[in-house]
Amino acid sequence: MADHIINGKELVSDVRGRLKEEVERLAAEGLQPGLAVILVGEDPASAVYVRNKAKACEQVGIYSEVHRLPAETTQTELLELVHKLNAAANIHGILVQLPLPKHISEDAVIDAIAVEKDVDGFHPINVGNLSIGKPSLLPCTPAGIIEIIKRTGTSISGKRAVVIGRSNIVGKPVAMLLLRESATVTICHSRTENMKELCREADILVVAIGKPKFVTKEFVKPGAIVIDVGINRLEDGKLAGDVDFDDVVGISGPITPVPGVVGPMTITMLLQNTVQAAKALRS
Numbered sequence: 663m664a665d666h667i668i669n670g671k672e673l674v675s676d677v678r679g680r681l682k683e684e685v686e687r688l689a690a691e692g693l694q695p696g697l698a699v700i701l702v703g704e705d706p707a708s709a710v711y712v713r714n715k716a717k718a719c720e721q722v723g724i725y726s727e728v729h730r731l732p733a734e735t736t737q738t739e740l741l742e743l744v745h746k747l748n749a750a751a752n753i754h755g756i757l758v759q760l761p762l763p764k765h766i767s768e769d770a771v772i773d774a775i776a777v778e779k780d781v782d783g784f785h786p787i788n789v790g791n792l793s794i795g796k797p798s799l800l801p802c803t804p805a806g807i808i809e810i811i812k813r814t815g816t817s818i819s820g821k822r823a824v825v826i827g828r829s830n831i832v833g834k835p836v837a838m839l840l841l842r843e844s845a846t847v848t849i850c851h852s853r854t855e856n857m858k859e860l861c862r863e864a865d866i867l868v869v870a871i872g873k874p875k876f877v878t879k880e881f882v883k884p885g886a887i888v889i890d891v892g893i894n895r896l897e898d899g900k901l902a903g904d905v906d907f908d909d910v911v912g913i914s915g916p917i918t919p920v921p922g923v924v925g926p927m928t929i930t931m932l933l934q935n936t937v938q939a940a941k942a943l944r945s
């Protein structure tokens with residue numbers, strides 16, 4: 663593999679190794695971080711992500727419990743479970759896997775999670791704290807993206823960063839985090855005019871638009887770091903990112919393949935948030 667293809671296995675095992683050591687130190691002090699994950703319904707992709715989260719917890723020594731609820735679960739029943747977990751002393755992080763079935767309001771459920779246990783960083787108070795630069799639990803995919811960029815040795819301060827996508831889970835928070843690192847940030851979306859030209863100015867290009875192979879080499883400034891957040895299942899069953907990797911790899915600087923980097927790093931940041939929440943709740 664070309665040396666500018668970012669190696670997710672190496673990155674993830676390094677960060678998880680560090681977290682495992684920290685969890686061991688906390689255990690010696692009598693604290694075991696605990697995560698509760700709630701999965702409603704039978705979405706197969708969500709089931710895989712939840713299984714991977716539980717496995718990752720086990721790997722680093724975090725206690726985890728998965729609450730698998732039927733698709734017909736009412737919003738009231740789900741909120742009751744969230745309230746119970748908010749009060750549970752052995753649980754420091756609560757995560758409700760998204761998407762939820764249509765009859766449940768995601769906003770109502772996220773609002774019900776105790777702010778200090780919101781290890782997804784989706785609660786409006788955590789989102790607000792991120793935007794005004796106060797310490798908070800950060801959303802996992804955006805936090806992972808910053809970690810990936812830093813670990814390639816790319817400096818962010820003063821650089822032009824373009825984010826394609828304006829979702830609440832990825833596009834907006836990653837733009838806020840890049841701004842916090844003193845990048846000059848542009849957010850592009852479906853209505854953006856001259857998107858290729860804007861992207862070609864980017865030293866850092868983050869793509870989270872949900873369209874397979876949308877970004878081709880015409881979008882990329884030579885040497886730019888390219889972070890692909892897309893996970894698109896193609897008709898042949900293969901996964902594709904939002905970046906046309908084969909087209910872009912010859913011109914970009916460090917680039918993330920899909921699968922293998924952003925997804926596993928997202929789960930790693932969830933572990934990190936759970937440890938952070940456990941330490942904050944203890945003190």
Ligand SMILES: Nc1nc2c(c(=O)[nH]1)N[C@@H](CN(C=O)c1ccc(C(=O)N[C@@H](CCC(=O)O)C(=O)O)cc1)CN2
Nearest residue numbers: 711757758759760761782802921922923924925926928
């Ligand atoms: N409550 C949340 N729900 C969702 C989130 C989230 O951060 N919190 N993000 C996504 C799903 N997600 C985590 O929950 C997630 C998606 C993908 C991966 C991952 O490891 N992807 C692999 C490919 C996996 C595959 O084969 O399908 C990769 O990129 O290498 C991890 C987590 C929406 N919901």
Ligand SMILES: [Mg+2]
Nearest residue numbers: 763764766768
């Ligand atoms: Mg809904």
